[in-house]
Amino acid sequence: MTTIVLIVILTALLFDFTNGFHDTANAMATSIATGALGPRVAVAVSAALNLVGAFLSVEVAKTISGGLVDETAISPTVIFAGLVGAILWNLFTWLLALPSSSSHALFGGLIGATWVAAGTSAVNFSTVLGKVLIPAFLAPLIAGVVAMTGTYFAYLLSKRRDDRAVGRGFKAGQIVSASLVSLAHGTNDAQKTMGIITLTLITAGTLPAGSGPPAWVIVSAGLAIAVGTYLGGWRIIRTLGKRITDIETPQGFAAETTSAAVILVSSKLGIPLSTTQVCSGAIFGAGVGKKLATVRWSLAGQMALAWLFTMPAAAVLGAVAGWVASTGTLGTVLVAVGGVAIAAGIYALSRRRPISADNVNNPVAEPRPAPSNP
Incomplete structure (x- = not known):
């Protein structure tokens, strides 16, 4: 392997790491909020199951390595630039505690860098539309409706039961459902990094076109996302667990099961779905499904804007990085140094108001809107 290929592989694993701590909230925010699992236990369980999930399927990886862009028209340098754009957007939204899509950041960064390097003809827009944009619109709506319905019936069936017994039962159910979300996350999100590394090896001539990810790629991607998950993205966990609605155990169980x-269905079909959008949509649906529950729709608007801007913003970052890197070795070095400097600055800003496992469940000062009825 050449030096640039090794650099791209390491950068892809770094993205996978950020994906892990950025998306930990998807699986465990509601279980932590309801007390079904302690924060540190939750992230440990999630990390382990993300690793297991990475070995269950490679369909999403094949979609990315051979579907989104023309691998014959780009080089490893282009992929490196796209990854830098995705990582920076991930870190920026993490700083703002917004659960944006790591998947869409990756797709946007790759598309932007490819567009600059090889033109629009190198982007397979039909695949982007059918397997990224349409699912991005439909998935949170479907998850929201299903979770709302599940929550409604959960409260309906348990309303004449003892509240303590109901709480204990749903907490036990949440341990199972949250574990399933973590497993599903591994089958979908870990594969995206596998696909990127496989695409890099194909563009470098190390693998033939159409190849699936080698075993070492599967293992390394699974480990990277598991380590990131274990560190816990406490900022976004607080947003999903505490700021959207006051989650109770029936709501948490319904949201997690739906997600x-x-x-899992999208992973089976090879659709690189945004797990963030699915889980967020399910939590909003669970909030609406409980009579007289409070749902903070102003936060929904902020999250929708983050979702809307993620692909374009990451594409712009990827395009700028790609343009600089295309000038040669010096340009690639500048992109790497600039990316590290910006990432360090974001981390420094995050330390001004740190959020950890110890204070993730502390109340957040938010205006309480009028209740939402199912």
Whole structure:
């Protein structure tokens, strides 16, 4: 392997790491909020199951390595630039505690860098539309409706039961459902990095076109996302667990079960779905499904804007990085140094108001809107 290929592989694993701590909230935010699992236990369980999930399927990886862009028209340098754009957007939204899509950041960064390097003809827009944009619109709506319905019936069936017994039962159910979300996350999100590394090896001539990810790629991607998950993205965990609605155990169980089902189906079909959008949609649906529950729709608007801008913003970052890197070795070095400097600055800003496992469940000062009825 050449030096640039090794650099791209390491950068892809770094993205996978950020994906892990950025998306930990998808699986465990509601279980932590309801007390079904302690924060540190939750992230440990999630990390282990993300690793297991990475070995269950490679369909999403094949979609990315051979579907989104023309691998014959780009080089490893282009992929490196796209990854830098995705990582920076991930870190920026993490700083703002916004659960944006790591997947769409990756797709946007790759598309932007490819566009600059090889033109629009190198981007397979039909695949982007059919397997990225349409699912991005439909998935959170479907998850929201299903979770709302599940929550409604959960409260209906348990309303004449003892509240303590109901709470204990749903907490036990949440341990299972949250574990399924973590497993599903591994089958979908870990594969995206596998696909990127496989695409890099194909563009470098190390693998033939159409190849699936080698075993060492599967193992390394699974480990990277597991380590990132274990560190816990406490900022976004607080947003999903505490700021959207006051989650109770029936709502958490309904949201997690819905999310796991949608993500597992998409992984089977090879659709690189945004797990963030699915889980967020399910939590909003669970909030609406409980009579007289409070749902903070102003936060929904902020999240929708983050979702809307993620692909374009990451594409712009990827395009700028790609343009600089295309000038040669010096340009690639500048992109790497600039990316590290910006990432360090974002981390420094995050330390001004740190959020950890110890204070993730502390109340957040938010205006309480009028209740939402199912």
